[in-house]
Amino acid sequence: xxxxxxxxxxxxxxxxxxxxxxxxxxxxxxxxxxxxxxxxxxxxxxxxxxxxxxxxxxxxxxxxxxxxxxxxxxxxxxxxxxxxxxxxxxxxxxxxxxxxxxxxxxxxxxxxxxxxxxxxxxxxxxxxxxxxxxxxxxxxxxxxxxxxxxxxxxxxxxxxxxxxxxxxxxxxxxxxxxxxxxxxxxxxxxxxxxxxxxxxxxxxxxxxxxxxxxxxxxxxxxxxxxxxxxxxxxxxxxxxxxxxxxxxxxxxxxxxxxxxxxxxxxxxxxxxxxxxxxxxxxxxxxxxxxxxxxxxxxxxxxxxxxxxxxxxxxxxxxxxxxxxxxxxxxxxxxxxxxxxxxxxxxxxxxxxxxxxxxxxxxxxxxxxxxxxxxxxxxxxxxxxxxxxxxxxxxxxxxxxxxxxxxxxxxxxxxxxxxxxxxxxxxxxxxxxxxxxxxxxxxxxxxxxxxxxxxxxxxxxxxxxxxxxxxxxxxxxxxxxxxxxxxxxxxxxxxx
Amino acid sequence: xxxxxxxxxxxxxxxxxxxxxxxxxxxxxxxxxxxxxxxxxxxxxxxxxxxxxxxxxxxxxxxxxxxxxxxxxxxxxxxxxxxxxxxxxxxxxxxxxxxxxxxxxxxxxxxxxxxxxxxxxxxxxxxxxxxxxxxxxxxxxxxxxxxxxxxxxxxxxxxxxxxxxxxxxxxxxxxxxxxxxxxxxxxxxxxxxxxxxxxxxxxxxxxxxxxxxxxxxxxxxxxxxxxxxxxxxxxxxxxxxxxxxxxxxxxxxxxxxxxxxxxxxxxxxxxxxxxxxxxxxxxxxxxxxxxxxxxxxxxxxxxxxxxxxxxxxxxxxxxxxxxxxxxxxxxxxxxxxxxxxxxxxxxxxxxxxxxxxxxxxxxxxxxxxxxxxxxxxxxxxxxxxxxxxxxxxxxxxxxxxxxxxxxxxxxxxxxxxxxxxxxxxxxxxxxxxxxxxxxxxxxxxxxxxxxxxxxxxxxxxxxxxxxxxxxxxxxxxxxxxxxxxxx
Numbered sequence: 001x002x003x004x005x006x007x008x009x010x011x012x013x014x015x016x017x018x019x020x021x022x023x024x025x026x027x028x029x030x031x032x033x034x035x036x037x038x039x040x041x042x043x044x045x046x047x048x049x050x051x052x053x054x055x056x057x058x059x060x061x062x063x064x065x066x067x068x069x070x071x072x073x074x075x076x077x078x079x080x081x082x083x084x085x086x087x088x089x090x091x092x093x094x095x096x097x098x099x100x101x102x103x104x105x106x107x108x109x110x111x112x113x114x115x116x117x118x119x120x121x122x123x124x125x126x127x128x129x130x131x132x133x134x135x136x137x138x139x140x141x142x143x144x145x146x147x148x149x150x151x152x153x154x155x156x157x158x159x160x161x162x163x164x165x166x167x168x169x170x171x172x173x174x175x176x177x178x179x180x181x182x183x184x185x186x187x188x189x190x191x192x193x194x195x196x197x198x199x200x201x202x203x204x205x206x207x208x209x210x211x212x213x214x215x216x217x218x219x220x221x222x223x224x225x226x227x228x229x230x231x232x233x234x235x236x237x238x239x240x241x242x243x244x245x246x247x248x249x250x251x252x253x254x255x256x257x258x259x260x261x262x263x264x265x266x267x268x269x270x271x272x273x274x275x276x277x278x279x280x281x282x283x284x285x286x287x288x289x290x291x292x293x294x295x296x297x298x299x300x301x302x303x304x305x306x307x308x309x310x311x312x313x314x315x316x317x318x319x320x321x322x323x324x325x326x327x328x329x330x331x332x333x334x335x336x337x338x339x340x341x342x343x344x345x346x347x348x349x350x351x352x353x354x355x356x357x358x359x360x361x362x363x364x365x366x367x368x369x370x371x372x373x374x375x376x377x378x379x380x381x382x383x384x385x386x387x388x389x390x391x392x393x394x395x396x397x398x399x400x401x402x403x404x405x406x407x408x409x410x411x412x413x414x415x416x417x418x419x420x421x422x423x424x425x426x427x428x429x430x431x432x433x434x435x436x437x438x439x440x441x442x443x444x445x446x447x448x449x450x451x452x453x454x455x456x457x458x459x460x461x462x463x464x465x466x467x468x469x470x471x472x473x474x475x476x477x478x479x480x481x482x483x484x485x486x487x488x489x490x491x492x493x494x495x
Numbered sequence: 496x497x498x499x500x501x502x503x504x505x506x507x508x509x510x511x512x513x514x515x516x517x518x519x520x521x522x523x524x525x526x527x528x529x530x531x532x533x534x535x536x537x538x539x540x541x542x543x544x545x546x547x548x549x550x551x552x553x554x555x556x557x558x559x560x561x562x563x564x565x566x567x568x569x570x571x572x573x574x575x576x577x578x579x580x581x582x583x584x585x586x587x588x589x590x591x592x593x594x595x596x597x598x599x600x601x602x603x604x605x606x607x608x609x610x611x612x613x614x615x616x617x618x619x620x621x622x623x624x625x626x627x628x629x630x631x632x633x634x635x636x637x638x639x640x641x642x643x644x645x646x647x648x649x650x651x652x653x654x655x656x657x658x659x660x661x662x663x664x665x666x667x668x669x670x671x672x673x674x675x676x677x678x679x680x681x682x683x684x685x686x687x688x689x690x691x692x693x694x695x696x697x698x699x700x701x702x703x704x705x706x707x708x709x710x711x712x713x714x715x716x717x718x719x720x721x722x723x724x725x726x727x728x729x730x731x732x733x734x735x736x737x738x739x740x741x742x743x744x745x746x747x748x749x750x751x752x753x754x755x756x757x758x759x760x761x762x763x764x765x766x767x768x769x770x771x772x773x774x775x776x777x778x779x780x781x782x783x784x785x786x787x788x789x790x791x792x793x794x795x796x797x798x799x800x801x802x803x804x805x806x807x808x809x810x811x812x813x814x815x816x817x818x819x820x821x822x823x824x825x826x827x828x829x830x831x832x833x834x835x836x837x838x839x840x841x842x843x844x845x846x847x848x849x850x851x852x853x854x855x856x857x858x859x860x861x862x863x864x865x866x867x868x869x870x871x872x873x874x875x876x877x878x879x880x881x882x883x884x885x886x887x888x889x890x891x892x893x894x895x896x897x898x899x900x901x902x903x904x905x906x907x908x909x910x911x912x913x914x915x916x917x918x919x920x921x922x923x924x925x926x927x928x929x930x931x932x933x934x935x936x937x938x939x940x941x942x943x944x945x946x947x948x949x950x951x952x953x954x955x956x957x958x959x960x961x962x963x964x965x966x967x968x969x970x971x972x973x974x975x976x977x978x979x980x981x982x
Binding site: 331388389390391392396397400401403404407408415416419420422423426430434437438473474475476477478480481484 | 556557558559560563626629630633634637644647652655656659660663664667668671672675676678679
C-alpha cells in the first residue's frame with residue numbers, strides 16, 4: 001500500500017472526477033470532492049514524511065522501468081509543492097461550499113467540483129512526474145479544467161477572461177510541447193533524470209538551445225512572469241473567487257516549480273545560468289514586475305484586480321530569488337512560494353467573504369467594514385500585513401531571506417528596489433485597511449449597512465490558513481531549513 | 496530573572512481589560528494598576544540582579560534560519576525598563592482622572608492598545624539582538640496607531656495616516672535593509688560588547704551609509720526631516736502623548752540608536768571611522784529648528800511636541816558623538832527628559848480637562864486657579880532646560896562635556912543656543928500663568944473651574960517630584976550607566 005502512494009496521489013482525484021459526474025447531487029458532489037481532496041492531502045503528507053530524510057522515491061508506472069516507461073520522481077522539493085497544492089485545495093474546497101452555492105446555479109455544481117478535482121490531478125501530476133512529456137499531459141489536464149473553472153464566474157466577462165487565458169495558455173503549452181520535442185530529438189529520451197545525464201554530451205547542442213528557449217518562454221507564460229502575465233489579471237478578477245483563491249496559491253506556483261526543476265535539475269545550473277545567462281533574462285523581468293505591478297496595484301478600484309496585480313509583483317520576488325541561482329536566493333524563492341501561496345489564498349478568501357455579503361469588491365465602498373464584518377476584516381488585515389512583510393508574519397521571513405541573498409551577491413540596488421516595492425505594498429494594502437477601519441466615503445453613499453458576518457464554514461478554513469501563515473512567520477526557522485535543503489537538492493541537480 | 500517575565504503583566508492584563516470593559520471600569524483600571532505594579536516589581540528585581548552581576552537571558556524563538564528572537568538584560572535596557580514601567584503606573588493613575596474627566600469613548604480599546612504597546616516597549620528594552628528590537632519597534636508602531644486615531648474624527652484619522660506612513664515607510668525602507676546589511680556583513684545580529692562591525696571589513700563610506708540608514712530608518716527618533724509624525728500624533732488623548740509620545744515610543748527610537756551605536760557599531764568604530772560626521776549636522780539642525788518651531792506654536796501640546804523633537808536629537812547627537820561621556824549623557828537624558836516631559840504633558844492635559852484650554856495665549860492668570868499644576872509645569876520646564884535643581888542638569892552637562900572631548904566646539908555651541916531657546920519657549924508659560932492677571936469676563940462661558948481631577952494632580956506631583964529627586968539622587972542611575980560595557 002505504502003509503495004503505491006505516488007500513484008494514489010494522482011489517481012485519487014483523477015478517478016474521483018468522473019464519479020462526481022455520476023453523483024450529480026450538488027451537496028453530495030461537494031462532500032465527495034472534499035473527501036477526495038482530504039485523502040489526496042493525507043497521501044501528500046505521507047509522501048513528504050517518506051522523503052523528508054532526503055531519500056528519493058522513484059515509482060515506475062505499470063512496472064515499466066524508466067527510461068522506457070513513465071516514472072514519478074518524488075523528492076523533498078516536489079513533495080512539498082504537492083502538499084501545498086493538496087492542502088490549499090482542501091482548505092478552499094471547504095470554504096467554497098457556501099461561496100459557490102450563492103454564485104452558481106445548483107444544477108451545475110457537480111461540473112464545478114468535477115473540474116476542481118481534474119485541476120488538482122493536473123497540478124499534482126505536473127509536480128510529481130519525472131517524465132518531460134508527462135509534464136505536458138498533466139499541464140493540459142490542469143489548463144483545460146482551469147479554463148472551465150474560470151468560465152463558471154458569475155458575470156459574462158468570465159467567459160472572455162477564460163477565452164483569453166485559453167489562447168495564451170495554449171500558446172504557452174504549445175511552446176512547452178515544442179521544447180520537449182526538440183529535447184527528445186536531441187537526446188532520444190523523455191525521462192528527466194535521463195535528460196539531465198544526456199544533455200551535457202548531446203551531439204546537437206543547438207537543438208537543446210532551441211528547446212531551452214521554447215521551454216523558457218512557455219513556462220514564463222504559464223507562471224505569469226512579467227511581461228507575459230496578461231492572462232492572469234482578468235482570470236483572477238472574473239473567476240469565481242474560490243477558484244481564484246485556489247489558483248493564486250497553486251497554479252502559478254506549480255509552473256514556477258517546473259521552471260526551477262528544468263533550469264536547475266534538467267539543464268543544470270551551470271548551463272542555464274553560467275552559459276546562457278538566464279539570470280539576465282529573469283532578473284530584469286522580475287524587477288520590472290514587482291516595481292510596475294506594485295505601482296499599478298495602488299490605483300486599482302477592485303479588490304480582486306488589486307490582488308491580481310500584487311500576485312504578479314510577488315511572483316517577481318520569487319523569480320528574483322531564482323535568478324540569483326545561489327543557495328540563499330533559491331531558499332528565499334522556495335520559501336516565498338509557500339508563504340505567498342498561503343497569504344494570497346487567505347486574502348482572496350477574505351475577498352470572497354466580502355463578495356458573499358456585499359456582492360461586490362469595489363474598494364472605495366469598503367468603508368467601515370470592520371464594524372460589520374469584524375472577523376473577515378481582521379483576517380484581511382492580518383494577511384495583508386503578511387503580504388507587506390511585517391515582522392512576525394510569513395512574508396517577513398521570505399523577504400528578509402531574499403534581501404540578504406541579494407546583499408550577499410552585492411546586488412544592493414535590487415535589494416533597494418524590493419524595499420521600494422514593499423513600500424508600495426504598504427500603500428496599496430494600507431489604503432484598503434484604512435478604508436476598512438475608518439469611514440471616508442466621498443462618492444454617493446452605497447447602502448451596505450447591516451451586513452452580517454459570513455457563515456462559519458467560510459471563516460474556519462480562512463482562519464486555519466491564516467493561523468498557519470502566522471505560525472510560519474513566528475517559527476520561520478523551520479520553514480527556512482526545509483526550504484534550504486530543497487534549494488540544496490535543486491542546486492545539486494539529479495544525483 | 497528571565498526578562499520574559501516583563502512581557503507577562505501587560506499582556507496578561509489585556510483579557511481582563513476586555514472582560515471588565517466599560518461596565519466595571521473600576522475593576523478594569525484596578526487590574527491595570529495591579530499589572531503595572533507587578534511589572535515595576537519585576538523590573539526592580541531585574542535591576543537588583545543586574546547590580547549583582549547576574550546573567551539574565553530568555554529562551555529563543557528561531558524566526559529566521561540563523562536569527563532568533565531573544566531577550567537579554569543589559570544595563571541600558573534596565574534603565575529604560577525601569578523608567579517605562581514606573582511611568583506606566585503613574586500614567587494609569589493620570590488616565591483614570593483624564594479619561595473620565597474628559598468623557599472619552601472606547602476606553603477599553605484605549606487601555607488594551609496601551610497595554611500591548613507597553614509589552615512591546617519591554618521587549619524593546621530587553622531586546623537581545625537587533626531582530627528582536629526591530630520586531631518590537633514595529634509592534635509599537637502598529638499598537639499605538641489605534642491610540643493616535645482614538646478620537647475617530649477626520650483630523651485624527653489624517654494624523655494617523657501621517658503617523659503610520661512615516662514610521663512604517665522609514666522602518667521598512669531603511670531600518671530593515673540596514674539590519675540585513677549588518678547580518679550579511681558580520682553574520683550576527685546580536686548586541687555584543689564593543690560592537691560586531693569592527694571586524695566586518697566595511698569601508699568608511701559603507702559604515703557612514705549604514706549608520707545613516709539606522710538614524711533615518713528609526714523614524715521614532717524623529718531626526719528631521721522624519722519628525723512630522725510626532726506633532727501629528729498629538730491628536731491622541733493626553734495620556735498617550737504623555738507616556739507614549741514623550742517617553743515610551745520616542746525613547747524606543749533613541750534607545751535603539753544608542754544600542755546600535757554601542758553594541759552593533761561600537762563607539763570606537765564610530766569615532767575612529769568618522770561615520771557619524773555627516774549625520775551630526777542633521778541632529779544639530781533638528782535641535783535648533785525644532786526649538787524655533789516650538790517657539791511659534793500657540794497650541795500647548797504642539798509646542799511640547801516640537802520641544803520633544805528637539806530633545807530627542809540631543810540624545811541622537813550624544814550617541815553619534817560616540818564618546819563614553821556623551822553616550823552616558825544620552826542614556827541619562829532618556830530618563831531626565833522623560834520625567835520632565837511627561838510632567839509637562841500631564842499639566843497640558845490637566846489644563847485641558849480642568850479649564851478646557853489648549854492654547855498658551857489663553858493661560859493668562861490660570862496659575863491662581865491651578866497652582867499645583869502650574870508649579871509642576873515650572874519645575875518640569877527647568878528640567879527640560881537643564882537647570883538645577885532638576886535632573887536634566889546632569890545629562891545635559893554630560894552631553895556637553897562629551898562634545899568638548901571630541902573637540903568639536905560647534906556642537907557645544909548648538910547645545911547652549913538650544914538651551915536659550917528652551918528658556919524662551921518654556922518659561923513664559925508658567926510666568927504668564929502666575930503673573931498676568933486673569934482676562935476680564937473670561938469665565939463668562941466657562942464654569943468657575945478649580946484644579947484638575949485629583950488623580951491627575953497626584954500623577955503630576957509624583958513626576959514633578961521625580962524631576963527634582965533625580966538632581967539630588969542620581970546615584971542609582973549613574974551606577975547603572977557605569978556598568979554599560981563600552982568596549
